[in-house]
Amino acid sequence: MVRIAIVEDAQARRARLRATLERGDRMEVVAERRWRDGAPDGQTRPVDVVLYSTREFGNCDAGAVLATLESRPAVFVADDPVVPEGFIGDLVGTALGAGVGTALLVAPGAEELRRAVSIVALGGWTISRAVASRLVPECGWGGRCDCARPTDTTAVLTKREEDVLALVASGDTNQKIARELLLSVDTVKEYMTSIFGKLGVDNRVQAARWAWQSGLDASRT
Numbered sequence: 001m002v003r004i005a006i007v008e009d010a011q012a013r014r015a016r017l018r019a020t021l022e023r024g025d026r027m028e029v030v031a032e033r034r035w036r037d038g039a040p041d042g043q044t045r046p047v048d049v050v051l052y053s054t055r056e057f058g059n060c061d062a063g064a065v066l067a068t069l070e071s072r073p074a075v076f077v078a079d080d081p082v083v084p085e086g087f088i089g090d091l092v093g094t095a096l097g098a099g100v101g102t103a104l105l106v107a108p109g110a111e112e113l114r115r116a117v118s119i120v121a122l123g124g125w126t127i128s129r130a131v132a133s134r135l136v137p138e139c140g141w142g143g144r145c146d147c148a149r150p151t152d153t154t155a156v157l158t159k160r161e162e163d164v165l166a167l168v169a170s171g172d173t174n175q176k177i178a179r180e181l182l183l184s185v186d187t188v189k190e191y192m193t194s195i196f197g198k199l200g201v202d203n204r205v206q207a208a209r210w211a212w213q214s215g216l217d218a219s220r221t
Contacts, residue, residue, distance in 0.1 A: 002121045003046055005031040008053035020110045049121050050074045073101040073120040101125050101171055125171040156198050164191045168204055169211035
């Protein structure tokens with residue numbers, strides 16, 4: 001059972017989100033809050049995923065959002081795909097650094113929303129195509145680009161390195177990658193070292209940015 005807290009100002013939207021999420025028996029909404037009230041602290045009832053709902057990502061309280069991601073997974077839902085500069089980079093960097101899942105969705109259908117919550121609860125992350133297609137072209141993440149612009153990765157990485165990198169970009173840990181690709185964790189670490197060296201990046205966040213810019217998709221593995 002995935003326990004969810006909804007943060008949304010409009011009561012009607014909270015009710016619709018609750019009805020969508022509780023369709024079936026795998027998810028339960030255990031708390032509802034308005035944005036000014038902040039995310040639930042989880043002390044009354046444990047919370048697995050916080051779902052933030054807003055008309056525009058630019059309306060988000062960035063400080064509260066990033067603070068949430070330091071401790072628990074979060075899903076962000078908006079009607080408008082426009083993303084403020086720096087939001088994606090900070091969001092993904094914080095989520096990957098803390099080892100928690102996150103998702104950015106634009107006007108998702110019921111199945112997309114439920115699927116994203118499930119992915120995030122397991123530590124993965126996902127971004128709607130509507131968001132990805134509108135990110136700042138120079139960086140591909142809506143924030144400062146601190147890695148080199150990718151070329152054709154097929155000319156740089158081996159097929160297995162591409163498989164590993166695609167899973168890194170999905171938020172998987174080395175242990176999950178090892179299970180998925182039937183490798184040892186030490187072998188995954190060796191691949192990561194090689195990938196970092198070939199792409200000229202220093203960490204998983206930069207490698208994930210590279211993968212998104214280059215269109216690598218974990219479904220290909």
